[in-house]
Amino acid sequence: MEVVDAVSVHGNGKAEIEDFDISAVVQPEPLPPILAAENGDKQNGREIVLGKNVHTTCLEVTEPEANDEFTGDKEAYMASVLARYRKNLMERTKYHLGYPYNLDFDYGALGQLQHFSINNLGDPFIESNYGVHSRQFEVGVLDWFARLWEIEKNEYWGYITNCGTEGNLHGILVGREVLPDGVLYASRESHYSVFKAARMYRMDCEKVDCLISGEIDTADFKAKLLANKDKPAIINVNIGTTVKGAVDDLDLVIQTLEESGFSQDRFYIHCDGALFGLMMPFVKRAPKVTFKKPIGSVSVSGHKFVGCPMPCGVQITRMEHIDVLSRNVEYLASRDATIMGSRNGHAPIFLWYTLNRKGYKGFQKEVQKCLRNAHYLKDRLHDAGISAMLNELSSTVVFERPLDEEFVRRWQLACQGNIAHVVVMPSVTIEKLDDFLNELVEKRSTWYRDGGVQPPCIAADVGCENCACALHKLSILS
Numbered sequence: 001m002e003v004v005d006a007v008s009v010h011g012n013g014k015a016e017i018e019d020f021d022i023s024a025v026v027q028p029e030p031l032p033p034i035l036a037a038e039n040g041d042k043q044n045g046r047e048i049v050l051g052k053n054v055h056t057t058c059l060e061v062t063e064p065e066a067n068d069e070f071t072g073d074k075e076a077y078m079a080s081v082l083a084r085y086r087k088n089l090m091e092r093t094k095y096h097l098g099y100p101y102n103l104d105f106d107y108g109a110l111g112q113l114q115h116f117s118i119n120n121l122g123d124p125f126i127e128s129n130y131g132v133h134s135r136q137f138e139v140g141v142l143d144w145f146a147r148l149w150e151i152e153k154n155e156y157w158g159y160i161t162n163c164g165t166e167g168n169l170h171g172i173l174v175g176r177e178v179l180p181d182g183v184l185y186a187s188r189e190s191h192y193s194v195f196k197a198a199r200m201y202r203m204d205c206e207k208v209d210c211l212i213s214g215e216i217d218t219a220d221f222k223a224k225l226l227a228n229k230d231k232p233a234i235i236n237v238n239i240g241t242t243v244k245g246a247v248d249d250l251d252l253v254i255q256t257l258e259e260s261g262f263s264q265d266r267f268y269i270h271c272d273g274a275l276f277g278l279m280m281p282f283v284k285r286a287p288k289v290t291f292k293k294p295i296g297s298v299s300v301s302g303h304k305f306v307g308c309p310m311p312c313g314v315q316i317t318r319m320e321h322i323d324v325l326s327r328n329v330e331y332l333a334s335r336d337a338t339i340m341g342s343r344n345g346h347a348p349i350f351l352w353y354t355l356n357r358k359g360y361k362g363f364q365k366e367v368q369k370c371l372r373n374a375h376y377l378k379d380r381l382h383d384a385g386i387s388a389m390l391n392e393l394s395s396t397v398v399f400e401r402p403l404d405e406e407f408v409r410r411w412q413l414a415c416q417g418n419i420a421h422v423v424v425m426p427s428v429t430i431e432k433l434d435d436f437l438n439e440l441v442e443k444r445s446t447w448y449r450d451g452g453v454q455p456p457c458i459a460a461d462v463g464c465e466n467c468a469c470a471l472h473k474l475s476i477l478s
């Protein structure tokens with residue numbers, strides 16, 4: 001019997017926690033059905049439904065009784081919906097491998113703050129008239145990241161964003177404000193938010209080719225820079241690409257700019273560290289991200305490696321750049337230099353809490369564990385004759401897309417074309433990887449049993465040496 005805490009609200013309005021046998025009333029929810037598309041967009045034979053909102057899993061909102069009081073029935077219904085949802089979350093957390101979220105945390109101590117509407121609207125460094133804020137935590141977290149990226153307290157400006165995307169939108173906007181007629185350069189494997197920024201700000205954008213690893217191809221970068229020599233350059237450098245976890249070589253990017261005749265006042269570099277921004281500082285061989293180099297901004301997601309339970313991120317830029325963006329807002333009694341208006345005031349507290357608990361040493365240990373476990377996964381895939389690639393500085397293991405979509409959804413794998421990936425985060429243990437591998441190997445033996453269908457060749461994505469298709473498998477095993 002599984003016993004969980006259930007909250008019951010009594011007539012006096014007080015909530016109490018009591019033991020509650022969840023399995024007596026709640027069955028795990030099945031996975032949502034695979035959608036059949038009408039007017040679908042076909043990508044690699046898989047349909048994406050466009051222009052069709054799906055309501056099959058919607059939990060309808062029902063109006064309260066006429067007397068405006070909660071009835072016992074409604075309370076019981078809502079409690080059972082929440083209990084079922086919680087059970088579902090527990091189940092889905094067990095089988096998650098594809099997205100770079102660290103699901104291993106304990107923020108029990110922060111439960112007491114849920115009753116407050118904490119909002120850091122405006123500038124983190126200027127108190128607004130709204131007093132229920134967490135700026136003291138926010139600035140503490142920003143100072144920690146400023147130390148990590150080597151910029152003095154009086155030389156940086158930053159804020160806690162809603163996510164890595166907002167960091168990219170902000171970094172690229174600062175770049176555009178500093179160099180208004182700049183061309184945006186980003187490798188093809190950059191996150192879609194970078195190209196969204198180009199569309200939002202109506203910037204000229206050059207997509208730069210990538211190496212097989214997913215790293216920016218600096219030869220193509222140079223050719224594109226030279227073709228636009230008369231315009232300044234705004235560059236998005238990936239500290240971990242979304243699909244292959246490739247880390248662009250920041251030093252080589254700077255060298256390419258210099259060799260192409262771009263002086264430091266004619267380029268602005270934004271480092272998109274959403275994925276590995278907090279991992280690379282602990283990997284010795286990684287190109288160092290530091291404001292001692294001529295970079296303009298760095299952003300990172302807070303809910304990925306750090307393990308914050310709500311989406312958030314950190315954005316740091318140089319103080320000298322921010323004045324071009326900020327405006328005074330009398331209504332706030334503050335300055336507006338962020339993308340959003342209201343800002344989640346809980347997120348800084350979660351970040352502050354986890355940074356305090358883990359510190360540099362704790363993150364370093366976790367990074368080492370992730371890299372070790374990622375190697376384990378890649379090696380075991382190769383041993384089983386499955387195409388797989390792991391970039392040297394990465395914990396993202398790229399492998400052949402499983403044939404069965406049911407399997408993809410069960411393990412919540414992120415896929416693109418013929419490849420899928422597992423992002424090994426601190427919550428991904430060897431046991432979980434073993435369960436996944438055993439299941440994959442067993443399923444493959446049925447998918448490819450009679451030899452009619454063959455595993456795909458993914459040499460173009462991972463290189464011949466990592467491909468175990470019928471044509472390339474010899475090189476992987478030799």
Ligand SMILES: Cc1ncc(COP(=O)(O)O)c(C=O)c1O
Nearest residue numbers: 163164165191241242274275301
């Ligand atoms: C390289 C990269 N940049 C930006 C983002 C966007 O981050 P977020 O999901 O926090 O908005 C992601 C998300 O996976 C990413 O992989």
